Amino acid sequence: MNRPDAGKAPIEEVNAPIRESAEDALSARSADIPEKTVGNITHADPVMVCRGVDVFYGDKQAIFGVDLDVGRHQVISMIGPSGCGKSTFLRCLNRMNDTIDIARVNGNIELDGKNIYASDVDVVPLRARVGMVFQKPNPFPKSIYENVAYGPRIHGLAKDKVELEEIVHTSLEKAGLLGEVKDRMDQPGTGLSGGQQQRLCIARAIAVSPEIILMDEPCSALDPIATAKIEDLIDELKQNYTIAIVTHSMQQAARVSQRTAYFHLGYLVEVDETDKIFTNPSHKLTEDYITGRFG
Numbered sequence: 016m017n018r019p020d021a022g023k024a025p026i027e028e029v030n031a032p033i034r035e036s037a038e039d040a041l042s043a044r045s046a047d048i049p050e051k052t053v054g055n056i057t058h059a060d061p062v063m064v065c066r067g068v069d070v071f072y073g074d075k076q077a078i079f080g081v082d083l084d085v086g087r088h089q090v091i092s093m094i095g096p097s098g099c100g101k102s103t104f105l106r107c108l109n110r111m112n113d114t115i116d117i118a119r120v121n122g123n124i125e126l127d128g129k130n131i132y133a134s135d136v137d138v139v140p141l142r143a144r145v146g147m148v149f150q151k152p153n154p155f156p157k158s159i160y161e162n163v164a165y166g167p168r169i170h171g172l173a174k175d176k177v178e179l180e181e182i183v184h185t186s187l188e189k190a191g192l193l194g195e196v197k198d199r200m201d202q203p204g205t206g207l208s209g210g211q212q213q214r215l216c217i218a219r220a221i222a223v224s225p226e227i228i229l230m231d232e233p234c235s236a237l238d239p240i241a242t243a244k245i246e247d248l249i250d251e252l253k254q255n256y257t258i259a260i261v262t263h264s265m266q267q268a269a270r271v272s273q274r275t276a277y278f279h280l281g282y283l284v285e286v287d288e289t290d291k292i293f294t295n296p297s298h299k300l301t302e303d304y305i306t307g308r309f310g
């Protein structure tokens with residue numbers, strides 16, 4: 016039977032307000048978020064296994080049921096529009112959200128099979144195993160040497176001065192900075208250029224022999240040359256470390272990572288091999304983002 020209104024859009028749709036702001040455009044798409052993350056959340060050799068991760072800031076939920084494996088000795092990048100929860104999720108991986116009073120994390124995050132949120136886990140050694148490099152280089156107001164020596168010293172990693180010196184040199188070398196600073200180790204770390212300071216922060220993270228290094232937009236304050244250096248470094252570091260990097264640069268994600276996770280409004284929409292995400296994403300939201308339709 017032909018209904019009289021057949022073929023017409025429902026009233027609500029016709030009267031729907033015109034959405035203009037970028038924020039409205041984003042939330043308008045919340046209905047498109049898949050029930051389950053598309054792609055492949057698992058990895059054959061995971062160093063971290065995250066399941067059902069929710070994060071709340073007070074009453075407001077910022078991360079919704081994220082399931083994700085972080086593969087050992089590879090780089091995983093996290094991309095998505097501003098405010099979608101990339102930094103919040105990254106901070107779950109070494110319990111940095113514990114430092115935010117109103118933040119609450121639910122779910123399970125295992126590092127080599129052990130829940131890092133278990134009551135007997137001490138966050139100090141955890142954060143040595145899962146180090147962090149921030150967006151803005153943040154050397155301590157100390158000498159270059161002391162910036163790198165500090166961690167090994169408080170964690171008791173060197174038995175004497177000679178061994179400590181060895182750790183400092185090796186860490187600076189791995190961070191690709193030794194050549195530029197070896198003659199001025201006693202000068203302040205804050206006196207280095209932005210790119211050098213960021214490599215100093217990477218050396219500081221490496222000095223405590225982490226298994227995983229979390230990087231939250233580590234190149235956003237750097238020029239293209241310093242950025243290229245950090246990207247080369249990330250590529251080398253993955254031989255020995257696992258790296259999870261948040262970036263707003265899709266070129267950077269494509270260059271440095273083997274897997275890419277696309278976040279949207281607090282949901283992990285899609286995760287897959289980086290090549291797949293950038294050449295043939297499975298989900299429309301991912302495609303819209305990587306083709307620059309929003310974000």
Ligand SMILES: Nc1ncnc2c1ncn2[C@@H]1O[C@H](COP(=O)(O)OP(=O)(O)OP(=O)(O)O)[C@@H](O)[C@H]1O
Nearest residue numbers: 072077095096097098099100101102103104115117
């Ligand atoms: N300390 C905090 N207190 C309250 N809300 C927060 C806090 N940090 C983040 N949020 C909220 O959580 C949501 C996710 O923020 P988050 O910083 O993780 O996003 P992001 O993807 O890293 O964004 P950007 O690309 O801009 O860095 C946002 O709605 C944000 O306002």
Ligand SMILES: [Mg+2]
Nearest residue numbers: 101102103261
């Ligand atoms: Mg962020």
